Amino acid sequence: MDxxxxxxxxxxxxxxxxxxTRGDENLFDTGLLDSMDTVQLLLELQDQLGISVPVSExxxxxWETANKIVAKAASLA
Amino acid sequence: xxxxxxxxxPQYFLILLVALVPLMVGLYHGHRLRLWETVVSLAFIVxxxxxxxxxxxxxxxxxxxxxxxxxxxxxxxxxxxxxTATFVAAVCASxxxxxxVKVTPAVAGHxxxxxxxGISYLTFKSVQVLMELRxxxxxxxxxxxxxxxxxxxxTLSSGPIDRYRRFVxxxxxxxxxxxxxxxxxxxxxxLFLGFLYKFILGYxxxxxxxxxxAQAALVHAGPLGLSWGLVGYMYVYSMYLxxxxxGYSLFAVAISLVMGVDTPMNFKxxxxxxxxxxxxxxxxxTLSFWFRDFVFMRTTFFIMKHKLIRNRVRVSxxxxxxxxxxxxxxxxxxxxxxxxxxxxxxxxIINDYWLRFKKKHRQQLPHNRWTQALAIFITFNVVCFSFLxxxxxxxxxxxxxxxx
Numbered sequence: 005m006d007x008x009x010x011x012x013x014x015x016x017x018x019x020x021x022x023x024x025t026r027g028d029e030n031l032f033d034t035g036l037l038d039s040m041d042t043v044q045l046l047l048e049l050q051d052q053l054g055i056s057v058p059v060s061e062x063x064x065x066x067w068e069t070a071n072k073i074v075a076k077a078a079s080l081a
Numbered sequence: 082x083x084x085x086x087x088x089x090x091p092q093y094f095l096i097l098l099v100a101l102v103p104l105m106v107g108l109y110h111g112h113r114l115r116l117w118e119t120v121v122s123l124a125f126i127v128x129x130x131x132x133x134x135x136x137x138x139x140x141x142x143x144x145x146x147x148x149x150x151x152x153x154x155x156x157x158x159x160x161x162x163x164x165t166a167t168f169v170a171a172v173c174a175s176x177x178x179x180x181x182v183k184v185t186p187a188v189a190g191h192x193x194x195x196x197x198x199g200i201s202y203l204t205f206k207s208v209q210v211l212m213e214l215r216x217x218x219x220x221x222x223x224x225x226x227x228x229x230x231x232x233x234x235x236t237l238s239s240g241p242i243d244r245y246r247r248f249v250x251x252x253x254x255x256x257x258x259x260x261x262x263x264x265x266x267x268x269x270x271x272l273f274l275g276f277l278y279k280f281i282l283g284y285x286x287x288x289x290x291x292x293x294x295a296q297a298a299l300v301h302a303g304p305l306g307l308s309w310g311l312v313g314y315m316y317v318y319s320m321y322l323x324x325x326x327x328g329y330s331l332f333a334v335a336i337s338l339v340m341g342v343d344t345p346m347n348f349k350x351x352x353x354x355x356x357x358x359x360x361x362x363x364x365x366x367t368l369s370f371w372f373r374d375f376v377f378m379r380t381t382f383f384i385m386k387h388k389l390i391r392n393r394v395r396v397s398x399x400x401x402x403x404x405x406x407x408x409x410x411x412x413x414x415x416x417x418x419x420x421x422x423x424x425x426x427x428x429x430i431i432n433d434y435w436l437r438f439k440k441k442h443r444q445q446l447p448h449n450r451w452t453q454a455l456a457i458f459i460t461f462n463v464v465c466f467s468f469l470x471x472x473x474x475x476x477x478x479x480x481x482x483x484x485x
Contacts, residue, residue, distance in 0.1 A: 039373055047385055059379050060374065062378070
């Protein structure tokens, strides 16, 4: 599975919403993703894609939309 | 030698701004006069610790030397190694002076000799750099940049707490002229708003009204110390706390902007929050975000990675308790600071239950401006009650009442 669909699946699990066509929606402003979810997101990325993202690397502005998460994951893969 | 406490009176601003004029002219023309910046900063830091405060000044010197040793030593170590024990030891050693300062009054009954104004804010900065080095988010730390970060004059005594990488990017050069002009515009606005907050509203609530309601609460104390005076104290103290600290933070941000550094804001209309979680995204933001990123998230990450607790809700509850208990202890080792931390942990846990309930019953629950107003009203009162605990007034009222 590619990074895009993996990220969308993780977000679907975490928020209960499908972001495959809403890639630029801000996940934090809408309150769909909180700190707990982000930790889970990082752990899932680690498990499913084998990329490790340290917590302090997590700058909200760089991770605030589905597209940004995909780009970030791709850059770290 | 004169003594100048930061932002204590209008004179301070006048002297500081005059001293900063060369730096401002330089920044306007695209140059950062580092030497002048350093000289002014060091001079004003020295003036904070003159006279009877010289002991604190010595403590600051020793503290800075200790943190330099730790951070630069760890950065060097981290280039080739990544032992967990070394990391934990470095963090503990970095926190140790602050821990001594916080515990000494509770144990020995007098302030520690290691203490000085601003020690907790410097510790936040130092620990943050250690953690980012550990994570590899920071590859190296230059001694000069770390020194400028740690001892940045506008935020030295009470924050806001900046982030190393953000700060270093700002001080690497000068902002574009148009940006700097916009920064100066914001600085002027924040300065005047700060004057209104701290010297007018903070003064009215803290100096004029607070002693009166305190007196009323002490004289008319009913069972458990309850009285209308106490209710008045709760609200007046809350207003005082906000305007005093928000005013102070505005000054710190304004002076930072004058120096070409975009220090993050500390408050965003906290009393307009519709729940406790939102409140912590608006109140003392640089502190609560620091705790979120370096305590809460690291705790949840650790618990979930090692699968110590399976239930996600339980993980967050444990992390909230740890997060706010640490925050309580950080304020000081007294029962009321610790209860304040616990109170907020419990409030946010209850809030989370409610949010989950609301999510599940979205269809049945009304949502309009009346429910929003009710949410803000409830949040405001819960917060004010927590500030009553925080104020330490209950300690005075219950355990050491004055002789009537």
